[in-house]
Amino acid sequence: MIYLDEYRDPQAVRRMAEMIARAATKPWTIMEICGGQTHTIVKYGLEALLPRSLTLVHGPGCPVCVTPIDLIDRAVALAGTPGVILASYGDMLRVPGSRHDLRTMKARGGDVRIVYSPLDALALARKHPDRQVVFFAVGFETTAPANAMAVREARRTGVSNFSILCSHVLVPPAVRAILSAPGTKVQGFLAAGHVCTITGYEEYLPIAAEFRVPIVVTGFEPLDILDGVYRTVRQLELGTHRVENQYSRAVLPAGNRAARVLLSEVFAITDRSWRGIGMLRSSGYRLADDYAAFDAERRFSFPAPEPPEDSPCIAGLVLQGRTKPHECPAFGLRCTPDRPLGAPMVSSEGACAAYYHYRSYQPSPTFAEQNR
Amino acid sequence: MTTTTKQPVLDAFSCPVPTSQHKEVLLAHGGGGRLTQDIIQQIFLPEFQNNILKPLHDGAMFSIRGTRFAFSTDSYVVNPIFFPGGDIGSLAVHGTINDLAMCGATPLYISVAVILEEGFSLDSLRRIAASIGEAARNAGVLVVTGDTKVVDRGKGDQIFINTSGIGIVAQSCNISPQRARAGDKILVSGKIGMHGIAIMSVREDVGFTCGVRSDSAPLHGLVADLLREDPTLHVLRDPTRGGVAAALNEIALSAHLGIALNEDEIPVSEEVLSACEILGFDPLYLANEGRLLAFVSPAHAVGVLRKMQNHPLGRDAAIIGEAVSDHPGLVVMKTSIGGERIVDMPSGEQLPRIC
Numbered sequence: 001m002i003y004l005d006e007y008r009d010p011q012a013v014r015r016m017a018e019m020i021a022r023a024a025t026k027p028w029t030i031m032e033i034c035g036g037q038t039h040t041i042v043k044y045g046l047e048a049l050l051p052r053s054l055t056l057v058h059g060p061g062c063p064v065c066v067t068p069i070d071l072i073d074r075a076v077a078l079a080g081t082p083g084v085i086l087a088s089y090g091d092m093l094r095v096p097g098s099r100h101d102l103r104t105m106k107a108r109g110g111d112v113r114i115v116y117s118p119l120d121a122l123a124l125a126r127k128h129p130d131r132q133v134v135f136f137a138v139g140f141e142t143t144a145p146a147n148a149m150a151v152r153e154a155r156r157t158g159v160s161n162f163s164i165l166c167s168h169v170l171v172p173p174a175v176r177a178i179l180s181a182p183g184t185k186v187q188g189f190l191a192a193g194h195v196c197t198i199t200g201y202e203e204y205l206p207i208a209a210e211f212r213v214p215i216v217v218t219g220f221e222p223l224d225i226l227d228g229v230y231r232t233v234r235q236l237e238l239g240t241h242r243v244e245n246q247y248s249r250a251v252l253p254a255g256n257r258a259a260r261v262l263l264s265e266v267f268a269i270t271d272r273s274w275r276g277i278g279m280l281r282s283s284g285y286r287l288a289d290d291y292a293a294f295d296a297e298r299r300f301s302f303p304a305p306e307p308p309e310d311s312p313c314i315a316g317l318v319l320q321g322r323t324k325p326h327e328c329p330a331f332g333l334r335c336t337p338d339r340p341l342g343a344p345m346v347s348s349e350g351a352c353a354a355y356y357h358y359r360s361y362q363p364s365p366t367f368a369e370q371n372r
Numbered sequence: 373m374t375t376t377t378k379q380p381v382l383d384a385f386s387c388p389v390p391t392s393q394h395k396e397v398l399l400a401h402g403g404g405g406r407l408t409q410d411i412i413q414q415i416f417l418p419e420f421q422n423n424i425l426k427p428l429h430d431g432a433m434f435s436i437r438g439t440r441f442a443f444s445t446d447s448y449v450v451n452p453i454f455f456p457g458g459d460i461g462s463l464a465v466h467g468t469i470n471d472l473a474m475c476g477a478t479p480l481y482i483s484v485a486v487i488l489e490e491g492f493s494l495d496s497l498r499r500i501a502a503s504i505g506e507a508a509r510n511a512g513v514l515v516v517t518g519d520t521k522v523v524d525r526g527k528g529d530q531i532f533i534n535t536s537g538i539g540i541v542a543q544s545c546n547i548s549p550q551r552a553r554a555g556d557k558i559l560v561s562g563k564i565g566m567h568g569i570a571i572m573s574v575r576e577d578v579g580f581t582c583g584v585r586s587d588s589a590p591l592h593g594l595v596a597d598l599l600r601e602d603p604t605l606h607v608l609r610d611p612t613r614g615g616v617a618a619a620l621n622e623i624a625l626s627a628h629l630g631i632a633l634n635e636d637e638i639p640v641s642e643e644v645l646s647a648c649e650i651l652g653f654d655p656l657y658l659a660n661e662g663r664l665l666a667f668v669s670p671a672h673a674v675g676v677l678r679k680m681q682n683h684p685l686g687r688d689a690a691i692i693g694e695a696v697s698d699h700p701g702l703v704v705m706k707t708s709i710g711g712e713r714i715v716d717m718p719s720g721e722q723l724p725r726i727c
Contacts, residue, residue: 001646010709045711107396116651222709337719338406348652358713 003249007221008044016226017049023233027053029185030232031178031321033171034192035062035349036220042354044222050229057185057321058354060174061192063139064091064347065319066274067167070305072097075136075165077302079110084300085128087121088136090114094337094346098306118150118164125154125162134296137164142194144168144285145259148266151287151294163296166286169272171195172203173283178320179211186321188232190218190225193247198263200255204243212241219247266291275343276316313342318351325355332356402725404614405718427548428626430471430610433541440543442477444468445536451725453500453530456570457585458661460533461503463727466590466661467612468537469511473592474608474664476547476599477539482508484535485519489528500531511590513537539592544603551606552627554697557673559666561594561686562587564616565644568658571726572651580650584643589662594683598666601679607667610660613727614718617656619665620703621717624695633693633705633715657718659726667695 006012032038038058041047047056060066076097079086086102093103093112106112111131115121118135125133137147147164154162171192178186191204196217208215214235218228228246235242245251254260265288272284287295312330317323325331325344335341337353344350394401401407412428424432431444446467453460465482472479484504488497508515570586591610598605607627611619616638624631640655648655662685668676673691680686693705703715 001642001649004649008709013709043713044707044709045713048711103398103400104394104396107398338400338410357716 004221007219007223009223013049013222013226016223016230020054020226020230020233021051023230023237024051024054025237027055028187028233028236029055029057030188030190030229031057031059031186032190032218032225032228033059033061033175034190034195034220035065035347035351035354036194037061037190037192037218037225038351039349039354039358040220040222040225042358045358046222046225049226054229054233055185056229058318058324058351059178059189059321060274060277060319061140061171061195062319062344062347062349062351063143063167063169064089064095065315065343065350066169066277067092067095067138067343068273068275069098070273071165071167072101073099073306074297074302076100076102076105078134078165078296078300079105079112080108081300083131085111085113085124085131085133086136087113087115087118087124087133089116089138091347091349092136092138094340095343096340118147119153122150122154122159122162125159129161131161132299133162134300135162135164136167138167140169140171140192140195141198141263142192144267145198145256145262148262151266151291152262154294155291160293163294163299164287165296167272168267168285169274170269170283170285171199172207173280174274174277175204175207175215176211177277177280177283179207179213181320186213188213188236189215190228190232191215191243193217193219193224193251196245196247196251196255198256198259200253201243201245201251202253208241208243214241214244216244217247217251219250274319276319311341315342315344315352318344325352326359328352332359400719403718404612404618407719408614409717427550429548430474431477431537433475433477440541440545442472442475442539442541443536444471444475445534446471447532447534448727449529449532449725450571450727451529452571452574453496455574455586457566458588459500459503460531461500462507463586463588463661464533464535465504465507465511465513466588467727468535469513469590469592470610470612470661470664472537472539473590473595474547474610475539475541476545476595476605476608477541477592478596479511479513479537479539479590479592481514481516482535482537483517483519484515484533486521487528487532487534488520488522489530490522490525492530497531500533507590511592542599542603545599547605547608549607549609549623549626552623552629552667552695553606553669554629554695555670556606556667556695557670557691558620558631558633558693558695559668559673559677559680559689560611560616560639560692561591561664561666561680562662562688563639563641563644564611564660564663565640565648565655565658567612567661568615568653568726569644569647571659572647580647582643582647584641584647587660587662589685591662591664591685594664594680594685597679597683598676601675602668602672604672605666605668605676607665609665611663611665612661613659615655615657615659616665617654617703617715618718620715623665623667624703625701627695628700630696630699630701631693631703632696632698633703635705635708637690637692639688639690656715661727670694
């Protein structure tokens with residue numbers, strides 16, 4: 001496949017790994033922001049190709065994982081509300097809420113539909129004018145333009161039974177939070193290529209300068225990731241802290257202008273709570289006042305939030321790159337994709353799911369036992 | 373965009389208590405993965421225990437007065453009922469024939485039971501009946517008994533079909549997952565993932581244009597050829613729901629062996645790979661309805677491979693890996709770029725109602 005095979009070429013991958021090994025003379029810790037990148041790293045076993053002195057830590061770039069439990073509970077409540085169709089990406093269905101997940105609500109008779117695009121949810125609303133259709137709009141800047149488009153289309157064409165439960169988060173505030181956290185070990189970042197396809201990377205310039213870290217906008221194929229690591233290592237060794245664009249086949253400095261115009265029309269910046277990380281100022285989107293009528297949180301009333309419960313899940317540490325998934329005592333034992341303790345074990349971008357599905361074949365003793 | 377921020381609240385590791393035991397059936401219980409295994413192991417097996425059921429093979433095998441029989445049943449709920457390369461009728465015939473073929477049996481007779489939803493089009497029913505008839509004739513089996521039930525509109529989804537089948541197994545034949553041995557070569561009879569992608573391409577909720585047709589086909593003729601080449605063939609399995617990944621994991625678990633796959637050798641068409649890239653699927657987990665996996669002793673592997681490649685349903689056959697004594701119960705794949713990873717038992721469903 002053109003644009004894929006060449007970025008998975010075994011010989012090119014080996015050559016790039018050798019270049020990294022030659023370039024790295026000291027130990028460095030690099031965070032890949034995006035869960036999609038984490039999956040590539042684990043799926044292809046890229047860490048095994050890197051020198052031991054390099055540590056890759058996995059970042060918070062899994063929208064399903066950072067969606068706060070209050071919003072999951074609201075989605076669950078909507079799924080149980082007569083007359084409501086809750087449309088969602090498939091990933092969200094298994095994420096545990098305080099009491100239930102969405103697939104359980106579906107089994108109990110809730111009308112939960114898996115869609116591949118918010119425009120499909122809008123089509124559902126047109127098809128069922130007597131029902132309320134709510135789209136669970138989670139995601140980073142990548143999915144935001146499609147959601148903005150759906151809301152704008154709904155308003156333009158007068159589809160009044162459509163709304164979104166909005167849980168949009170933004171990458172740069174999370175990068176700042178990770179770098180500001182006391183004792184952070186992260187020395188360089190691979191920024192998420194698809195996010196920057198929309199936003200560009202100008203926002204990262206002040207972060208790189210302020211925290212003196214190299215940030216490399218990186219793609220998702222094995223060769224992209226290794227190239228991103230190589231560029232980051234080269235900067236670390238030289239002591240520079242620039243923003244570089246490895247994913248130049250898709251990313252322009254200012255991103256996608258049309259998408260950004262759409263985003264600024266439909267959404268406004270707001271504070272957001274990140275599951276496992278906490279409240280971050282100006283770290284997400286809400287619907288702009290002009291579009292507030294399409295906000296499901298205004299359209300419906302919800303039960304009071306559940307009190308937080310004690311849990312053995314350490315997703316917060318995993319999402320900040322402070323712990324690796326397999327270091328969690330529950331990993332693969334009490335916590336599996338079938339019976340998850342937290343979202344990173346079920347999302348297709350979750351670090352725990354990546355470690356679980358693609359774990360290397362030298363399992364820890366507990367793990368080997370589990371699988372016999 | 374403003375990005376001023378306070379320190380994150382690092383002690384807010386709020387993750388919930390799990391929904392540990394499911395109280396109701398989820399769609400994922402029908403996915404052919406771990407949750408399906410849970411239902412079988414925890415709910416059904418304790419109630420039905422007997423020695424014929426115990427091996428949990430695709431079909432049951434038993435002897436009556438010196439004749440060895442294979443007996444199997446399967447229900448079909450595929451959505452949509454007509455798809456590129458087949459329909460629910462031909463699928464219901466092929467699926468049960470294949471379950472028998474995976475026991476090494478020559479299929480003879482099948483039953484067809486239909487559950488119809490009130491309001492279902494009789495024209496569609498005629499089309500499906502004709503398709504069942506044609507598939508049975510082409511495969512040389514007779515439909516010898518059947519049943520028809522109708523449920524209220526809204527209480528079913530157009531048509532569900534159950535078929536059961538019976539066949540005769542040669543005395544020399546001894547096929548079962550437990551017979552896999554370290555060193556056995558693992559063969560697949562053709563390109564994988566085509567049924568799964570064909571269904572997805574016409575699903576109302578996904579729907580995309582592609583030229584992939586279901587591989588739905590009866591495999592007993594191919595199996596007969598293989599058994600002539602190697603009557604001691606160890607294991608046969610058709611990788612339907614849950615795909616090659618689920619089938620190999622089940623064999624690895626029941627044979628207490630490891631399985632080592634080589635990604636580069638696994639035949640997958642460009643169209644299926646492209647669809648997987650777009651939809652985020654893995655071909656190893658996609659359903660097949662006209663493919664088989666065979667575990668063959670190394671001495672016979674090349675001969676069996678050639679036999680497969682000479683059969684119209686096995687032209688793209690390949691040796692994709694081998695059984696090993698390392699890492700028992702685990703399927704490990706050498707990736708195309710030289711890494712290694714585990715190919716896990718699927719959890720839940722990639723897409724429900726695929727067969």
